[in-house]
Amino acid sequence: MTPEIQVQSSPISTRSAATMPETLHETSLPKQSTNIKKHQKASNKLGLLPLVFLIYFEVSGGPFGSEQTVQAGGPLLAILGFVLFPFVWSIPEALITAELATALPGNGGFVLWADRAFGSFSGSLMGSWKFLSGAINSAAYPALCADYVARAIPSISSGAPRVATVTATTVLLSFLNYTGLSVVGYTAMALCAASLFPFFVLAATALPKLRLRRWGKIAKDRDWRLFFNTLFWNLNFWDNASTLAGEIDNPQRTFPRALLAAGLLTSVAYLMPLLAGTGALDVPYSEWDSGFYADVAGMITGHWLKYWVEVGAVLSAIGLYEAQLSSSAFQLLGMADLGFLPKFFSLRSKWFSTPWVGILTSSFISLGISFLSLEDIISSANFLYSLGMLLEIASFLWLRRKEPRLKRPFHVPLRMPGLIFMCLVPSGFLIYVMALASWKVFVISGGLTLFGSALYFFMELCKSRGFLKFSTQGEKVGEVEEEEGKSNEA
Structure with a gap:
């Protein structure tokens, strides 16, 4: 898209909305220019099916990376975790997301909600926290992809070959994201089918070997920090797709249905191989590390399925990275439309209408973080x-x-x-997960929070001094509607 076309899918600023009559809040989404409407008609909006699989990859992408729940707590705690945790965490988060994303649809997502509720500083800080957590989270996927490939090609498990593999993977996947959100959505559908199918084969071949008593065992040395961090990492980020709301066809109808379908798919993806592997094998729990599902497939079915699972893990990592990168990039675009970031971040590709500045920014941050250990990445993203x-x-x-x-x-x-009761348990769990963090994670997260706070005041300084160009259409809409409200009252 040319620089003069700016997609404004965000609600009006909080300052203007606060002064309007309450009846106007029902229709306080920004009005769009003729050019924007033409652009949206010409662009391909996300439908239900692509959105289902994008949400699936935002949250899960399959069972890969969940093996450490067995290592940390044993089969019983791992199974209970994936059965009960969705009710105390995933469902409340999905309900909150569905209500707010349909009430205030826009590419800012959760940034819009915090801005509308508490003002611009809260909106900006929310954007910093969520963007950085998403960038850190997406860094795990090229590394996880390299770990699975290393099982088949041991020479790339460390040193320069591993660095080259992670870097090349990040560059290629970022370019795929650049080609368009619809491409990413339909690619996610194919990747889901290809990566999950070997687990259906695994579950079928494991049936004769299942022993129900194995599911009831608990690890003697339980690692609660690892258990809850892994569980949380595998079942969060339900709200990330809200940053794509401006690109969704009829988001008020499509978004809740997509969340429900993605939730069911996610539950099946985790429980099916977990029940098969823990019920059919007697192996030390210490072996249940990242990538162990490939070994499970080899021990239960044969080496051919092991290699298939490893290929599936690589495909899943691709889908996970693509979904996370999409939400992060469109979040930056939404924040630019709201005026939290310079107008430069709202630029779109002329060929694919993708936010190329956001894609580049997210990719560089993810690449820099991807060489940390997987546990450090998970803990920092979770905090x-x-x-x-x-x-x-x-x-x-x-x-x-x-x-x-x-x-x-x-x-x-x-x-x-x-509503307070519904939110009480998730809030308590969030505080508990944060309390489990190591000193290193506290330092990293505290430093990034200070950075996010300083960024807001720096952006405000740039606005007041005219150092950078910022979008002001949202504020102008607010002023117009405020005047309309006063006229109606008169």
């Missing part, structure tokens, strides 16, 4: 994500109280006491 989720939950509750008449196409059917 920053937890901070953002606590703010997101607070925004959800406050908007219910502050703007009860805001039009919510999907509405969580609970009153305020019920």
Whole structure:
């Protein structure tokens, strides 16, 4: 897209919205210029099926990387974790996402919600936390891909060959993301089918070898930090797809349905190989490390399935990276449309209409982080994500109280006491996960939080001095609607 076309899919600024009559909150999404409408008609909007698989890869992408729950707690705790955790965490997060994403659809996603609830500083800090957690999270996937490939080609397990493999993987996958969101969505569908099919074969061949008593065992030396961090990492990020809401066809109808379908698919993807592997094998729990599902397939079925699972892991890592990169890149575009970042970040490719500046920024950060250990990556991403989720939950509750008449196409059917109870357990778990973090994660997360806070004030300085160009269309819309509100009152 040419630089003069700016997609404005964000609601008006909080400062303007706060002064408007409450009845206007129901229709306070920004008006779009004729050029923008033409662009949106010409572009390919995401439909239900591609969105389902994008959400699936935002959250899960298959069972790869979940093996450490068995190592940390044994089969029983691992199974209970993937059965119970969705009810105390995933479902509440998905419900919050569905309500807010349909009420305030736009590429800013959770940034819009925090800005609307608490003001621009909160919106900016939310954007920093979520973007950095997403960039850190996506860094795990090229590394995980390299780990699986190294099982077949040991020479790339360390040193310069590993660095070259991770770098080449990141560059190639980032270019694929550049080719368009629709391409990424349909690619995700194919990657899901190819990566999950070997686990259906594994489950079928494991049936004669299952012993129910094996599912009831618990590890003697339990590592709760590893257990909960791994569980949390494999079942969070349900709200990440909200940053793509401006690219979705009929988001008010499509988004809730896609969340439900992706949730069911995710549960099957985790429980099927977990039940098969732990029920059919007696192996030391210490062997259940990242990549062990390939060995499980080899021991139960044969080496041919082991190699198939390894290929599936590589395909899954591709889908995970693509989905995460898409949400991060469009988040930066949404923040630029809101005026939190310079207008430069809202530039789109002329050929594919993708936010190429956001893609490059996210890719470089992910590449730099990808050479850390997987456990450090997971812990840091979880901590920053937890901070953002606590703010997101607070925004959800406050908007219910502050703007009860805001039009919510999907509405969580609970009153305020019920909503508080629904959010209480996830909030407690978020605090618990943060408390388990090591000193290294505290230092990293604290430093990045200070960076995010300083970034907001630096951007405000740049606006006031005119150092950089920022989008002001959202503020102008707010001023227009405020004047309309005053006229209606008169």
